[in-house]
Amino acid sequence: MTPLxxxxxxxxxxxxxxxxxxxxxxxxxxxxxxxxxxxxxxVDDVSFTIAKGETVGLVGESGCGKSTLVRALTxxxxxxxxxxxxxxxxxxxxxARDFAKDRDRGRxxxxxxxxxxxINPRFTAFDAIADPVRRLKHLSGLALVETVDKAARQxxxxxxxxxxxxxxxxGGQRARVxxxxxxxxxxxxxxxxxxxxxxxxxxxxxxxxLLARLKTELGMSYLxxxxxxxxxxxxxxRVLVMYLGKIVEAGPARAVxxxxxxxxxxxxxxAVPRLDGIGLAKLRLSGEPMSPIDPDPNVCRFYGRCPRxxxxxxxxxxxxxxxxxxxxxxxxxxxxGA
Amino acid sequence: MxxxxxxxxxARYVIGENPVTGLAFALFVLIVFVALVGxxxxxxxxxxxxxxxxxKSPSLRHWFGTDQLGRDIFSRVVVxxxxxxxxxxxxxxxxxxxxxxxxxxxxxxxxWIDRIVGRVADTIMAFPLFVLAMGIVAALGNxxxxxxxxxxxxxxxxxxxxxxxxxxxRREAGFVEAARLSxxxxxxxxxxxxxxxxxxxLVVQMSLTMGYAILNAAGLSFIGLGVRPPDAEWGIMVAExxxxxxxxxxxxxxxxxxxxxxxxxxxNLLGDGLRDIVDPRRRT
Numbered sequence: 148m149t150p151l152x153x154x155x156x157x158x159x160x161x162x163x164x165x166x167x168x169x170x171x172x173x174x175x176x177x178x179x180x181x182x183x184x185x186x187x188x189x190v191d192d193v194s195f196t197i198a199k200g201e202t203v204g205l206v207g208e209s210g211c212g213k214s215t216l217v218r219a220l221t222x223x224x225x226x227x228x229x230x231x232x233x234x235x236x237x238x239x240x241x242x243a244r245d246f247a248k249d250r251d252r253g254r255x256x257x258x259x260x261x262x263x264x265x266i267n268p269r270f271t272a273f274d275a276i277a278d279p280v281r282r283l284k285h286l287s288g289l290a291l292v293e294t295v296d297k298a299a300r301q302x303x304x305x306x307x308x309x310x311x312x313x314x315x316x317x318g319g320q321r322a323r324v325x326x327x328x329x330x331x332x333x334x335x336x337x338x339x340x341x342x343x344x345x346x347x348x349x350x351x352x353x354x355x356x357l358l359a360r361l362k363t364e365l366g367m368s369y370l371x372x373x374x375x376x377x378x379x380x381x382x383x384x385r386v387l388v389m390y391l392g393k394i395v396e397a398g399p400a401r402a403v404x405x406x407x408x409x410x411x412x413x414x415x416x417x418a419v420p421r422l423d424g425i426g427l428a429k430l431r432l433s434g435e436p437m438s439p440i441d442p443d444p445n446v447c448r449f450y451g452r453c454p455r456x457x458x459x460x461x462x463x464x465x466x467x468x469x470x471x472x473x474x475x476x477x478x479x480x481x482x483x484g485a
Numbered sequence: 486m487x488x489x490x491x492x493x494x495x496a497r498y499v500i501g502e503n504p505v506t507g508l509a510f511a512l513f514v515l516i517v518f519v520a521l522v523g524x525x526x527x528x529x530x531x532x533x534x535x536x537x538x539x540x541k542s543p544s545l546r547h548w549f550g551t552d553q554l555g556r557d558i559f560s561r562v563v564v565x566x567x568x569x570x571x572x573x574x575x576x577x578x579x580x581x582x583x584x585x586x587x588x589x590x591x592x593x594x595x596x597w598i599d600r601i602v603g604r605v606a607d608t609i610m611a612f613p614l615f616v617l618a619m620g621i622v623a624a625l626g627n628x629x630x631x632x633x634x635x636x637x638x639x640x641x642x643x644x645x646x647x648x649x650x651x652x653x654x655r656r657e658a659g660f661v662e663a664a665r666l667s668x669x670x671x672x673x674x675x676x677x678x679x680x681x682x683x684x685x686x687l688v689v690q691m692s693l694t695m696g697y698a699i700l701n702a703a704g705l706s707f708i709g710l711g712v713r714p715p716d717a718e719w720g721i722m723v724a725e726x727x728x729x730x731x732x733x734x735x736x737x738x739x740x741x742x743x744x745x746x747x748x749x750x751x752x753n754l755l756g757d758g759l760r761d762i763v764d765p766r767r768r769t
Contacts, residue, residue: 257666283667
């Protein structure tokens with residue numbers, strides 16, 4: 148069975164404006180060709196798939212490239228290299244600028260991190276939900292109203308609230324508007340960019356339950372970006388762990404969190420606070436992550452922060468290798484790896 | 486329909502909350518009213534001279550007194566409202582469209598549009614603005630239309646820069662990304678997402694520059710550019726009256742000057758009030 152989304156060797160690099168001393172810049176200008184400008188490797192050679200109806204979690208610390216990856220997938224950004232195969236079509240060939248009018252636009256939608264910021268303050272809830280329906284499904288009049296009402300009902304948003312502006316809604320209601328807007332066009336893949344990060348805990352639970360219900364009702368696939376490992380473990384079938392633009396570990400959510408293979412995943416799991424105080428042996432990371440600007444392609448990205456860092460880590464980048472039970476890990480020393 | 490009713494209700498609330506805004510609105514309505522019907526309600530022909538009555542101080546017949554030609558100053562101040570207000574409104578509307586659109590496009594698209602708009606604004610800013618306005622009127626010809634154009638050009642950087650900054654911070658806003666996901670192209674995003682959010686800020690700017698535009702127009706006529714003498718205009722009247730200040734006939738310059746001050750004062754206060762009304766976040 149072909150997966151719904153097949154991302155292969157996706158990279159996104161941003162040129163960095165020349166900084167530092169003028170002398171350095173001058174030297175750079177003379178010693179390097181113009182196209183060899185320094186680059187931030189935000190997403191570096193990432194490959195993964197999402198099957199129909201699957202929920203895939205994406206975790207990693209701030210600045211690891213999650214948002215860039217998500218924006219490349221939802222076609223808000225053009226990737227530097229690689230392919231994004233959706234069903235049978237390579238979407239990376241359509242420039243982001245033209246994708247707004249593409250026939251597949253409605254099939255990938257996204258729920259934003261901060262619902263308050265992602266709704267135009269001058270749009271009522273109705274306008275916000277109606278916009279994609281109007282543009283992508285070309286509905287108007289009664290059909291439009293019915294579709295918006297249906298989406299609102301599915302998200303538990305009372306229709307009386309549809310006439311309100313975002314600032315007149317509570318955080319939870321705004322989140323519901325954001326979700327209703329995304330599902331109103333019946334996407335096949337819904338990208339959730341930390342959908343509950345801006346909400347308080349009691350509302351988070353309600354919204355997560357809503358998302359879980361919508362998924363079974365509408366048969367969507369989810370890419371769930373989150374900081375909250377326990378939520379990812381509960382909600383996701385598989386999980387991708389990202390570190391500095393690379394996927395360092397992938398596999399079934401339960402297995403990855405119960406028996407992490409990559410030292411970074413281990414540290415992430417160990418960092419989750421527990422009431423009973425029992426966890427994996429305390430594993431605290433020290434040091435700063437290495438710079439994402441022109442990183443050495445032969446050094447493991449985690450080197451320097453990794454408690455195991457050996458000589459081989461400095462001379463050879465570990466590739467993402469298959470391990471047992473459908474898991475993948477990018478570490479020279481991972482148990483089960485070669 | 487509900488949106489309009491809501492705006493009206495909110496406007497009433499804002500005015501009730503802030504009496505100064507209410508006063509500014511009342512003055513604004515008065516100015517508009519006088520500008521519209523002024524010439525039809527004045528008791529005395531503003532151009533008719535009566536040498537017997539020349540240089541009379543304010544009285545029951547001549548409320549603001551008479552000038553050196555015996556013309557009724559009250560009538561002239563009232564009639565001049567239309568001209569001064571008209572110059573201000575048209576120049577502000579002109580610069581609102583030009584500067585607002587150029588600035589929003591510069592902020593949103595960046596690149597060469599941004600560079601061109603930025604350089605044009607810098608070039609205008611490099612001149613002392615009043616001198617530039619003088620130069621433009623002198624070069625284009627001594628007419629009221631050219632005063633409007635000169636005032637608009639002089640204000641261009643103000644609008645372009647404000648609009649650019651406001652559009653630029655919203656370019657990457659969540660709701661703009663959401664609009665892209667919803668199938669909106671650049672033009673639609675600019676028109677329906679960015680512009681409506683930049684609009685209130687420009688409206689405030691509009692009200693503030695309106696006062697400046699009136700001063701600018703009056704200043705240009707004061708030095709003899711633009712409006713020609715027999716026509717009633719506050720700047721010219723102040724200029725004509727200035728010569729008589731020393732000999733004690735203060736009313737000739739005082740009343741048109743007062744009208745000028747009240748108008749500028751009104752437009753400046755209006756800006757604050759308008760912002761409260763057009764900003765939906767302040768709506769309760």
